[in-house]
Amino acid sequence: MTNPVPLREGLFRETAAGPTLLASCCTACGHTSYPPAPRCLDCGREAQEPVELGSDGELLCATVVHMGNHRYPPGYTVGYVTMPHGVRVFAQLAISAGEDLPAPGTPMTLEIVPMWREQEQDVLAYRFVPAPGKESAHA
Amino acid sequence: MREVFVLGVGQSDFGKMPERSIADLGGQAARAAIADAGINSAQIQAVFSSRVYDAMITSQTIMKDLGVTRVEMVNVENACAGGSTAIRSLYKDIAAGFVDLGIAIGVESMTTSPIAGKLIPPDRDDLDGQLGLSMPVLFALQAQRLMATHGATPEDFAQVSVKAHDFGALNPRAQYQKRFTVEEVLASRMIADPITLLQCCPNTDGAAAVVMASADVAKKYAEAPVRVAGSALISGDYDFRRSDITTLELGARAAALAYEQAGVAPSDVDVVELHDAFASEEIVHYEDLGLCARGDGVGLLRSGATSLGGRIPVNPSGGLLSLGHPLAASGVRVICDITDQLRGRSGASQVPGAKVGLAQMLGGVATGLDAAAGSVHILTV
Numbered sequence: 001m002t003n004p005v006p007l008r009e010g011l012f013r014e015t016a017a018g019p020t021l022l023a024s025c026c027t028a029c030g031h032t033s034y035p036p037a038p039r040c041l042d043c044g045r046e047a048q049e050p051v052e053l054g055s056d057g058e059l060l061c062a063t064v065v066h067m068g069n070h071r072y073p074p075g076y077t078v079g080y081v082t083m084p085h086g087v088r089v090f091a092q093l094a095i096s097a098g099e100d101l102p103a104p105g106t107p108m109t110l111e112i113v114p115m116w117r118e119q120e121q122d123v124l125a126y127r128f129v130p131a132p133g134k135e136s137a138h139a
Numbered sequence: 140m141r142e143v144f145v146l147g148v149g150q151s152d153f154g155k156m157p158e159r160s161i162a163d164l165g166g167q168a169a170r171a172a173i174a175d176a177g178i179n180s181a182q183i184q185a186v187f188s189s190r191v192y193d194a195m196i197t198s199q200t201i202m203k204d205l206g207v208t209r210v211e212m213v214n215v216e217n218a219c220a221g222g223s224t225a226i227r228s229l230y231k232d233i234a235a236g237f238v239d240l241g242i243a244i245g246v247e248s249m250t251t252s253p254i255a256g257k258l259i260p261p262d263r264d265d266l267d268g269q270l271g272l273s274m275p276v277l278f279a280l281q282a283q284r285l286m287a288t289h290g291a292t293p294e295d296f297a298q299v300s301v302k303a304h305d306f307g308a309l310n311p312r313a314q315y316q317k318r319f320t321v322e323e324v325l326a327s328r329m330i331a332d333p334i335t336l337l338q339c340c341p342n343t344d345g346a347a348a349v350v351m352a353s354a355d356v357a358k359k360y361a362e363a364p365v366r367v368a369g370s371a372l373i374s375g376d377y378d379f380r381r382s383d384i385t386t387l388e389l390g391a392r393a394a395a396l397a398y399e400q401a402g403v404a405p406s407d408v409d410v411v412e413l414h415d416a417f418a419s420e421e422i423v424h425y426e427d428l429g430l431c432a433r434g435d436g437v438g439l440l441r442s443g444a445t446s447l448g449g450r451i452p453v454n455p456s457g458g459l460l461s462l463g464h465p466l467a468a469s470g471v472r473v474i475c476d477i478t479d480q481l482r483g484r485s486g487a488s489q490v491p492g493a494k495v496g497l498a499q500m501l502g503g504v505a506t507g508l509d510a511a512a513g514s515v516h517i518l519t520v
């Protein structure tokens with residue numbers, strides 16, 4: 001067995017408190033960039049410090065994709081999730097076929113899972129799972 | 140800056156024609172535009188062509204069969220806005236005085252492209268694309284948001300498609316030329332909720348071409364040539380800068396620039412051709428183009444103002460939904476259709492007395508941007 005590889009370096013990691021997305025925060029203007037940026041996408045300054053967005057977000061909207069592609073079979077669910085610092089993230093949602101789409105505003109939590117296989121290796125990426133009982137950090 | 144005029148327009152057949160080459164499709168459109176302009180192809184001083192898939196020396200490939208050699212030829216790519224980019228590039232060269240007469244061409248063979256029959260993806264290495272984003276998914280998520288924020292319903296989105304096909308049934312060049320009911324649109328196969336198959340533009344091969352000229356040249360060939368009164372092309376901005384995904388702000392910015400240059404207000408526009416690759420996005424464009432107040436896009440659609448005989452008909456050609464969408468051709472094709480409208484040559488879908496027309500096209504998606512390229516041209520007679 002070979003180790004799974006992340007989709008790309010520096011996007012996410014597992015921590016003692018659970019999985020987190022990795023972003024950058026501008027020390028000059030406070031803008032948060034995800035994926036992390038080498039210089040601020042808003043004001044252009046270079047002084048950026050790493051921040052963890054954590055794993056809690058809130059669903060903005062979702063859809064079921066009924067046509068597959070070379071990676072994903074038909075019937076996968078995707079959406080935009082609003083994370084802390086107002087960061088809007090596109091990701092797949094862990095919803096089983098036939099289950100209703102979660103409503104906008106539903107608290108979501110991040111998980112890091114193998115998304116597809118490439119050259120005999122699992123490729124790790126992130127997706128969100130509805131967590132209706134959970135208080136959204138964003139709200 | 141000099142004034143620039145549209146002297147002639149031409150389109151190829153639109154449809155699924157995998158046996159027809161780029162030179163064949165592009166040549167058909169270019170010949171038609173040259174004939175319409177009443178010029179000789181040897182007078183052409185510059186050629187700008189656009190193609191998204193398998194693109195290489197598109198201008199030369201087409202023009203070598205038309206006797207045009209030894210002139211400046213440029214080939215551009217800007218996703219669905221590539222054709223608009225070719226138009227804009229030629230416009231700038233004529234306005235600046237580099238050339239007096241040229242042709243812009245958009246051509247695409249979707250049925251022989253690597254994405255034939257697939258959902259159009261972003262660039263291979265795009266993060267959101269790797270996570271499952273494609274064009275219909277992007278617009279399905281926007282449609283979901285329109286339902287939450289604008290009170291839009293699946294029936295509203297279907298109505299955009301019904302309207303497009305009502306128009307397309309009147310256009311002999313349309314790929315579909317068939318009308319559908321709201322029920323039929325809703326009952327077609329689901330692609331990405333709430334977008335059904337009949338709310339997606341079809342895979343289409345085709346080409347369009349426009350001959351443009353300076354005032355001195357134009358007045359020799361036409362009594363009242365159509366003037367390019369406003370021309371704008373702008374790249375997308377960061378997604379974090381827009382308040383919500385129910386606007387494509389690059390479209391609004393391109394429109395503002397074109398309105399300002401042309402000295403017209405949205406209320407002056409008589410007819411519009413725009414990017415309706417997916418039915419629901421048309422409602423967003425109404426607002427971004429200022430055809431109605433922000434938030435009133437659904438109301439404008441329901442009022443019938445954008446239908447045949449309405450105050451501001453949108454996509455009387457049938458749009459991408461009915462006419463078809465050969466990606467890079469569409470930005471040129473909308474200039475052809477607006478020109479025909481302003482010349483009173485649009486037959487059954489003619490907007491009576493149209494004097495001011497707007498041609499919009501958007502293209503491309505990349506993680507972190509609202510979209511990649513937005514273009515608006517305003518034509519007047």
Ligand SMILES: [Zn+2]
Binds near residue numbers: 041042
């Ligand atoms: Zn900053």
